[in-house]
Amino acid sequence: LLPPRGEITDRNGVPLARAFPAYALWYNPKALGEKGQPLVKSPEEVAAALMQIFPDADQVDLLRRLKSDKPSYLIRRVMPEEANRIFALGEPALEFPRENQRYYPQGSLGAHVLGYVDGEGKGHVGMEQVLEKQLIDPMQRGRPVSLSIDMRAQGALEDELGRGMMETEAKGAAGIILDVDTGEVIALASLPSFNPNRSDMAYNDLVFNKVTNQVYELGSTFKPLSVAAAIDAGVVTDLSVRYPANRPLEIGGFRIRDSHPFGASLNVPEALIHSSNIVTAQVADKLGGPALKKTMAALGMNERPYIELPARGFPLWPRGHEKSGEWPRITTMTVSYGHGIAVTPLHLAAAYAAMVNGGVWRPATLFKVDPAKAPEGRRVFKASTSARMRQLLRMIVVDGTGKSANAPGFRVGGKTGSAEKPGGKGGYNRTSLVATFAAAFPMDKPRYVVIAMLDEPKGTAATSFQRTAAWNAGPIVGRVVPRIGPFLGVVPDDTRDIDISDLSPLVGNGSGE
CATH class of the missing domain: 3.90.1310.10 (Penicillin-binding protein 2a (Domain 2))
Incomplete structure (x- = not known):
């Protein structure tokens, strides 16, 4: 039947x-009957x-x-x-x-x-x-x-996001696991969730999907994308070149600063490892607004995310000059470190997949895809740029702010992002953060992107009273990867890793958050 x-x-x-x-x-x-009492x-x-x-x-x-x-x-x-x-x-x-x-x-x-x-x-x-x-x-x-979903991965992702929410008293969480070559969504979670077995969900706020429908300023997770654009354009060729980092940048009355001093100067690997707004902004300024804008658009950051779900949020795309449409200089700089542009976590996942898979952006899908019939996609970065970014992302996890995501044997690479949420009158609310970790693994041959995001986490004993992604979103990824890797075909192997020997000498001693 x-x-x-x-x-x-x-x-x-x-x-x-x-x-x-x-x-x-x-x-x-x-x-x-018509005349009888309806109830006994x-x-x-x-x-x-x-x-x-x-x-x-x-x-x-x-x-x-x-x-x-x-x-x-x-x-x-x-x-x-x-x-x-x-x-x-x-x-x-x-x-x-x-x-x-x-x-x-x-x-x-x-x-x-x-x-x-x-x-x-x-x-x-x-x-x-x-x-x-x-x-x-x-x-x-x-x-x-x-569907493309693997319920084992879905369970692991929701479990660890829920733990992160509870430990940090965050008001919400979102996460996604994406196949970097096919665009298949292996898991997608928005918390708190709802029970679809109840039929009274129509007006329940819990059905709102934070992964595909809510846009956020995702902060420093944009820095690798901006650096990739600069490398791809030939603006950054020598990674040993150092940029001033000891004082804020003053641009048209706007001040760009770092969370704390990282030294007199930093090169690009150090800027990513320590998450320097000042140096990333200088790289973007050198690249120029038109080139950065073109790259972000090629990554789909200027339109609704590609996926079958009906609820898809439209990004907050920066305005350009009235006549030329070009971004002002300060906009180019702030976008480079993930401020002044708001996208969904799904946008970020698809962009990271393109950055590590050889440079090809593909739409996300919730249907199972034959790897031999994966969509052709569109090239955003050269293969050589993607190879360089895999090295840099791995260095962030080995030597920088991403150490908490470093699941042994899985060769994780990624970037933290801790962004203040917009407040009233065009400013930012210093007490409300969006903490994100954008990762891929294994970096010697990437298979999956993992995004973990917490909405307004608090500093608690579980995070040593810190609120930033290195202390909360990073550990979520560090716990998810070993849980999902083995049944997704990625086994831990301490004898393998991506070769970063040509970049390691460029990184001085020190640590950043």
Whole structure:
């Protein structure tokens, strides 16, 4: 028999959404005839008894319906054991029509990917909405739809993001795991999550997807992208060249500073390792606004993220000059370190995939992809630029602010980003941060990008009372990678690593946060 709605599975055939026969609770006030009382007991007594069976129900609404002379649904989903308890109440007006319901065996896991089906059987928000026609088509609904998601990776990502949220008392978290060569989304998590088995989600704020629909200024995670643009354009050729770093940059009344002094001068590897706004801004200034703007646009930063989900946020793209459209000098500098531009975590994941996979940007997808049939994509960086960036990202994790993400044997590379959230009157709120770690592994032959983001984390004992990404988002990645690597085909190997011997002599002693 064909299911009334098709099944959705993960990439390995694990069921994520399926139809199953269930009951509803229907109130029929005419059950005892036109002149008979609709209920044996009082509406108050029946409502109280139903609350014992359904403690999450709205007692006021139940009582209102039980006092009405109009038939209506009281509960849309009733399990057989619950129906038995209701039947034992001895109320003929309480009826149990059979209905086909949607069941999500994994509960809230992957909820923002799947979405939910409402009481009328219509899909909303996630892939339930995207696949609506296919899932109800008699010619197609007999075949399960396989997504790109691996529920083992999804579970690990949600678990570690949830731990990070709890430890830092953050108000939210987001994360994504992306195949760098195919664009497949292996896991996508937005926390707090919701339970799609409930059919009352329509006005619930928890269904909002922070990965695809919320834009953030992602701070220093943009620095490697800006450096890659400069290397690709031939503006940065000699990585030993040093830039002044001992005083803030004064540009048109705007001051660019570092979190703390890193020394009189830094070269590009040191600037990335220590996360210097001052040096990154100088590199971007040398590159020029048109070139940086072109690179960011090629990475998709000026349009909604590419993915099948309907909820996709539009970036806050910097305005250019009224006539030329070019970015002002200060805009070019601030964009280089992730301020003045706001994108989704998915934008960032796709950009990092392009930076490490040889230089090709590909759209993200929630459908399983044959590696031999991966989309061609568009070239953003030369292969040589990508190779250099793999070295630099690895150095950040080995020697710099990314040490907390350095899962032994997995050759992780990546970058921290700790950005103050915009406040009132065009300024920033120093007490509210977005902490992000953007990573890829293994850096000698990248397979996956991992993004972990915390929204407004606090400094707690678990993070040595620090709020920045090196102390909270970085450790999340450091725990996720060893959990997912083995079943994604990346085994730990301490005998292998990307060769950074030509760059290591350029890095002086010292540490940054």
